[in-house]
Amino acid sequence: MFTNQKLPIKAQRVTPENFKKYGYVIKTNNIPKQAKNNVEANQGTAIKQEHLGVIANTFSSDLTSTLNIHIFNCKARELIINDTRFHCKVMEKHPYSSQVFIPKTFQYVEECYLVIVSLENDNKEDEENVVEAFIFDSESSVIYNNNVWHSPMCNIQPSKEIVSFIVSINEVENGGLLNCVEVESDFYVDL
Numbered sequence: 001m002f003t004n005q006k007l008p009i010k011a012q013r014v015t016p017e018n019f020k021k022y023g024y025v026i027k028t029n030n031i032p033k034q035a036k037n038n039v040e041a042n043q044g045t046a047i048k049q050e051h052l053g054v055i056a057n058t059f060s061s062d063l064t065s066t067l068n069i070h071i072f073n074c075k076a077r078e079l080i081i082n083d084t085r086f087h088c089k090v091m092e093k094h095p096y097s098s099q100v101f102i103p104k105t106f107q108y109v110e111e112c113y114l115v116i117v118s119l120e121n122d123n124k125e126d127e128e129n130v131v132e133a134f135i136f137d138s139e140s141s142v143i144y145n146n147n148v149w150h151s152p153m154c155n156i157q158p159s160k161e162i163v164s165f166i167v168s169i170n171e172v173e174n175g176g177l178l179n180c181v182e183v184e185s186d187f188y189v190d191l
């Protein structure tokens with residue numbers, strides 16, 4: 001799975017295109033003038049940018065799942081080698097729900113958080129996953145598709161202040177592994 005990565009993974013700046021196979025990137029705080037998904041709303045008092053992402057719910061219909069809202073107040077993560085390298089020790093996934101993280105900071109932060117992802121592979125447990133890492137600014141939200149492996153949220157902002165994220169995810173009460181599967185990992189990401 002994630003304990004035999006040969007070299008540190010080099011993080012890249014995220015775009016909707018390079019992140020597409022893992023989920024969605026939603027840029028807030030900018031109203032693209034000619035975006036194809038702009039529509040007028042609220043009797044002309046708002047510009048709606050619609051269909052920017054999907055929060056999937058693939059729980060079995062015989063389970064009661066709820067689309068919950070949480071806030072994760074994420075502390076700055078420890079970075080080594082002059083704040084350039086992150087040691088990823090845990091990966092997790094939500095088998096039956098997407099998960100969205102919407103950051104809130106008091107000012108723009110170019111390198112705000114690190115998203116480390118990997119697609120579920122159908123091969124054996126002992127085969128290494130392909131992992132990619134992306135740097136998000138503080139005006140970009142992330143939606144992880146269900147069953148996409150990801151590191152627990154990783155605040156890398158240089159000021160070392162807490163970054164609060166509004167988080168939404170479908171969950172089954174006391175669902176345990178139905179809601180979240182965690183595995184040990186041991187690899188490095190270079191910012």
Ligand SMILES: NC(=O)N[C@@H](O)C(=O)O
Nearest residue numbers: 092099150151152153180
């Ligand atoms: N993704 C993340 O940071 N953590 C959550 O999935 C969680 O439920 O802990």
